[in-house]
Amino acid sequence: MEGVKEVVFLSGKGGAGKTSILGGIYSLMNGKKAVVDCDVDAANLFLILGGQVKEEKPFYGSKKAEIKRDKCKECGLCKDICSFGAINEFLMVDPILCEGCGSCFVFCPHSAVSLEEKRAGTIYIGETKRGDLFLYAELFPGEENSGKLVQALREEARKRAKEMGFSLILMDGSPGIGCPVISSVAGVDLMIALCEPQSSSIHDLLRLLELSEHFRIKTALLINKSDVNPWLSEKLKRIAEEKGLPLLGEIPYDPLINEAQREGKTIVEYSRDSKSSKALQRVYERFSKILEELR
Amino acid sequence: MRIAFASGKGGTGKTTLAVNMAYLFSLSGFKVEFLDLDVEEPDGHIFLKPQIESIVPVKVFIPLFDKERCTFCQKCVQACSFYAIFMLGKDILLFQELCHSCKLCLRICEEKAIKEGEREVGVVRIGKADSSLSFIEGRLNVREPRPMPVIEAVKSHCKGGDVQIIDAPPGTACPFVRSVYDSDFVVLVTEPTPFGLHDLEKCVSFLKSIKRPFGLVINKERGKFPPLEEYVSQNQILVLGRIQEDLRIAKALSEGKILLNELPEYRVHFEEIFSNLKRAIHGRS
Numbered sequence: 001m002e003g004v005k006e007v008v009f010l011s012g013k014g015g016a017g018k019t020s021i022l023g024g025i026y027s028l029m030n031g032k033k034a035v036v037d038c039d040v041d042a043a044n045l046f047l048i049l050g051g052q053v054k055e056e057k058p059f060y061g062s063k064k065a066e067i068k069r070d071k072c073k074e075c076g077l078c079k080d081i082c083s084f085g086a087i088n089e090f091l092m093v094d095p096i097l098c099e100g101c102g103s104c105f106v107f108c109p110h111s112a113v114s115l116e117e118k119r120a121g122t123i124y125i126g127e128t129k130r131g132d133l134f135l136y137a138e139l140f141p142g143e144e145n146s147g148k149l150v151q152a153l154r155e156e157a158r159k160r161a162k163e164m165g166f167s168l169i170l171m172d173g174s175p176g177i178g179c180p181v182i183s184s185v186a187g188v189d190l191m192i193a194l195c196e197p198q199s200s201s202i203h204d205l206l207r208l209l210e211l212s213e214h215f216r217i218k219t220a221l222l223i224n225k226s227d228v229n230p231w232l233s234e235k236l237k238r239i240a241e242e243k244g245l246p247l248l249g250e251i252p253y254d255p256l257i258n259e260a261q262r263e264g265k266t267i268v269e270y271s272r273d274s275k276s277s278k279a280l281q282r283v284y285e286r287f288s289k290i291l292e293e294l295r
Numbered sequence: 296m297r298i299a300f301a302s303g304k305g306g307t308g309k310t311t312l313a314v315n316m317a318y319l320f321s322l323s324g325f326k327v328e329f330l331d332l333d334v335e336e337p338d339g340h341i342f343l344k345p346q347i348e349s350i351v352p353v354k355v356f357i358p359l360f361d362k363e364r365c366t367f368c369q370k371c372v373q374a375c376s377f378y379a380i381f382m383l384g385k386d387i388l389l390f391q392e393l394c395h396s397c398k399l400c401l402r403i404c405e406e407k408a409i410k411e412g413e414r415e416v417g418v419v420r421i422g423k424a425d426s427s428l429s430f431i432e433g434r435l436n437v438r439e440p441r442p443m444p445v446i447e448a449v450k451s452h453c454k455g456g457d458v459q460i461i462d463a464p465p466g467t468a469c470p471f472v473r474s475v476y477d478s479d480f481v482v483l484v485t486e487p488t489p490f491g492l493h494d495l496e497k498c499v500s501f502l503k504s505i506k507r508p509f510g511l512v513i514n515k516e517r518g519k520f521p522p523l524e525e526y527v528s529q530n531q532i533l534v535l536g537r538i539q540e541d542l543r544i545a546k547a548l549s550e551g552k553i554l555l556n557e558l559p560e561y562r563v564h565f566e567e568i569f570s571n572l573k574r575a576i577h578g579r580s
Contacts, residue, residue, distance in 0.1 A: 040468075041497075083398050096472055102374065144469045178335045178441065178470065181335075199549060200336075204336040225545070
């Protein structure tokens, strides 16, 4: 099947190394491709892929209610019907609790409520240091609709990748399994599930795999910091085998990954001979094979 | 007193700090409630190993459509801000994952063709880790996009011990905000890397905007990271303590162990953070 292929890196638990590992694999790849950071409330990939922002687009999330003092007769109906407890006894709307449903706007007998679309973040479109198309976004702190922003990013990336004739989009995801993760996993061609040999990381991976099974997403497993607990790494391999997931490989714990990050580089750019770069080379070869099979 | 542990970046050690601080509070004679609000990936139980006494489903409102009464006027469809209601000819459908349970449709329907229904989106698991350490965990059902109802349900099960310790979800979006919003104090946990610093800055800017007092724990330290030190001193951020990077810690955590017990040489570090935390809270209250 031809067309643009999307690959997303996820882990369930945060801090498993999604961004660093994606960066390393990216550095090993040839050919034009697009890279998208879908972790919109904690976007970090640009810190190691660098490059230039060429375009910014505002992102509008949900609407927020506002009570116009000059029209308000203080009947309190809005407060009573708000399902989110967002209107207090002084009839002030708390924008953090308001989900923008519009109940107060619709039912206010004095038309004293307005519903304003609020800017919730920014989409950045640019290039990596190596000149590949690079998209990421910053959701303002506390905003909802991270899923909607991920959808907007992915649409933008697909459109541009098609125009520019790329066939691959690499995506970095958020921790968790909620709204932004569901938006970044829906309809992708391949999910790389990263996991550390750690009870909590495995617990979270199993929840993530339930999600990918539901969406019938082809998934490959990658074990990071595999030597921290070899016994649990073996357990992870058994999980992969039982679930029929291809194992992309194992990457040992390597303090150089953090040093590379401090220099604003991927581990492969920083040290091609590091033990993690060597492991990534093997991972990359298996990854390429799986990508071939997707075509 | 409600203390939230948050971080922006995932995997910096929120749960580790929260669990060990919960133990230190309970050892000093406080009645402690541990609230796991990282409902997408709740991991506190792996370390606390609580005896679960009850599991309560979290249910949210959904509209039920009475097709006999419905005149297909489309009012509910147009009013729904979340595009959760869909009408196809003489069929009316709900995309339940999109529904925010605001009940606007229920109120706007003049034909009374919408009834109150409910569905389960997660569970709250309640138990005890210790005689003075209660455990309340929210667990979002897989495939559910919206963690907020489960986060709020956990809070509603609080009995109000002396101290409530919140393990917050990563990120800086609404689940993080809901978890720290009604806390008295927030402990931010970061690691000395560019990723950690970037996400820390976002958390700090939010906490400053709501004027919430907070302190910082720098975890997994391997030599000082100058940009972080600069940021901390320029913004006069209270550093509650530092914990070194140590593979023995990683190994102990990978097995779900409590560091206080497992690596006694680190006990003094946790105790220092604990006393700085108490002092910071005391100074504010």
